[in-house]
Amino acid sequence: MSLDSHLRQEILETLSELRKVSGRLEALLTQLDKTSGLSLKDDAGPGIGVFALLSIPDHLRKTLIILSGSDEATARDVAKETGRTRGMESIYLNQLDRMGYVRKTRRGREVCFSLKEKKS
Amino acid sequence: MSKGGQPKTVALHSYKGGTGKTQIAANLALIWALKGRNVCLLDYDFRAPSIGTLFGFDDNPFWINDYMMGRCEIDQALVDVQAQLHSGGKLLLGLANPSIKAAEEMIGQNEKVQLRSLRRTIEAKKSLSSKFGIDYIVIDTSPGPQYSSLNAVFASDILLVVMKRDKADIMGTSRMLDDIYNRSPGEKRILVNMLPPELDPSSVRAELEKRLRVPVIGIVPCYCDVSAVGGEALFALERPRHGFVETLRNISEESIFRIDR
Numbered sequence: 001m002s003l004d005s006h007l008r009q010e011i012l013e014t015l016s017e018l019r020k021v022s023g024r025l026e027a028l029l030t031q032l033d034k035t036s037g038l039s040l041k042d043d044a045g046p047g048i049g050v051f052a053l054l055s056i057p058d059h060l061r062k063t064l065i066i067l068s069g070s071d072e073a074t075a076r077d078v079a080k081e082t083g084r085t086r087g088m089e090s091i092y093l094n095q096l097d098r099m100g101y102v103r104k105t106r107r108g109r110e111v112c113f114s115l116k117e118k119k120s
Numbered sequence: 121m122s123k124g125g126q127p128k129t130v131a132l133h134s135y136k137g138g139t140g141k142t143q144i145a146a147n148l149a150l151i152w153a154l155k156g157r158n159v160c161l162l163d164y165d166f167r168a169p170s171i172g173t174l175f176g177f178d179d180n181p182f183w184i185n186d187y188m189m190g191r192c193e194i195d196q197a198l199v200d201v202q203a204q205l206h207s208g209g210k211l212l213l214g215l216a217n218p219s220i221k222a223a224e225e226m227i228g229q230n231e232k233v234q235l236r237s238l239r240r241t242i243e244a245k246k247s248l249s250s251k252f253g254i255d256y257i258v259i260d261t262s263p264g265p266q267y268s269s270l271n272a273v274f275a276s277d278i279l280l281v282v283m284k285r286d287k288a289d290i291m292g293t294s295r296m297l298d299d300i301y302n303r304s305p306g307e308k309r310i311l312v313n314m315l316p317p318e319l320d321p322s323s324v325r326a327e328l329e330k331r332l333r334v335p336v337i338g339i340v341p342c343y344c345d346v347s348a349v350g351g352e353a354l355f356a357l358e359r360p361r362h363g364f365v366e367t368l369r370n371i372s373e374e375s376i377f378r379i380d381r
Binding site: 050051052053054058061062065066068069115 | 234265267
């Protein structure tokens with residue numbers, strides 16, 4: 001096996017491991033959101049206002065502010081504006097989805113996120 | 121003229137009213153425009169608009185209020201005052217409607233409209249840069265925790281917290297830093313205005329930086345004439361050698377305002 005293909009194989013295996021870890025983290029985060037009271041899904045308030053932005057963690061607020069400037073955006077679109085990686089924004093957007101701030105829609109191969117004006 | 125650099129959105133806010141935000145916002149905008157930059161000055165002080173009075177406009181077909189409420193596009197809500205400068209770059213004003221009815225409409229909005237206003241602010245930022253080649257967007261706001269001011273704070277690249285050096289303002293600014301300012305993604309700077317002559321600026325700077333843990337970008341001494349006629353005179357245009365203008369000019373040249381080309 002050449003050095004290149006050996007490296008490629010190693011990268012693919014590492015990626016597969018990372019995907020498994022990411023899946024486990026997602027599951028843990030969902031559990032954490034449910035127990036920490038961060039989730040808005042149980043809250044029957046009238047809607048997400050600008051003041052609600054003050055009460056969410058800094059890294060998520062940055063993502064949410066950028067998302068509030070468009071109808072809908074992918075993790076890649078948000079990453080272009082925040083300067084963070086697409087993967088990182090994907091994690092943050094999914095966390096915001098679990099917290100009830102954003103709506104997640106699959107469009108072909110892309111996953112699009114939009115702001116929820118009403119809590120669910 | 122913009123050459124494609126990233127524009128800077130500068131929001132001015134304060135805990136209390138009467139700190140001189142509007143005068144500083146208008147004069148900073150003028151200083152940059154007179155230097156050949158393209159500037160847009162937006163009045164987000166929907167409770168007490170005064171940029172229009174400063175520049176001599178009190179009747180417009182559309183106001184920033186209309187843009188926020190989705191009744192017009194951003195370009196329809198802008199007034200071009202480049203002719204007043206005689207030279208320099210573009211200066212566009214987005215004025216707030218001074219009528220009581222308009223103020224009432226803007227204040228009593230539900231969360232949905234508050235959030236839509238944030239979206240309109242971010243859309244305006246993009247549009248002002250791509251359509252008009254704007255270098256600086258300067259936003260004057262209402263003091264205290266108003267939702268419209270919060271929108272400006274959240275959308276800003278640089279937040280200038282304007283304050284006087286008095287106990288109530290220091291306490292209030294400290295609370296605003298903890299609860300609001302430090303939760304916005306942009307850079308923060310303190311701008312001290314109306315410093316009494318008996319106080320030493322370098323001691324005040326050290327005291328505030330220690331207390332508030334935010335850099336002080338500049339200290340403007342107290343000028344009685346600015347306070348007396350500030351609401352009706354454009355100092356940067358009419359009295360460009362005035363100490364108030366000179367101090368703001370130095371602040372406008374700080375590296376934080378530099379636009380990457």
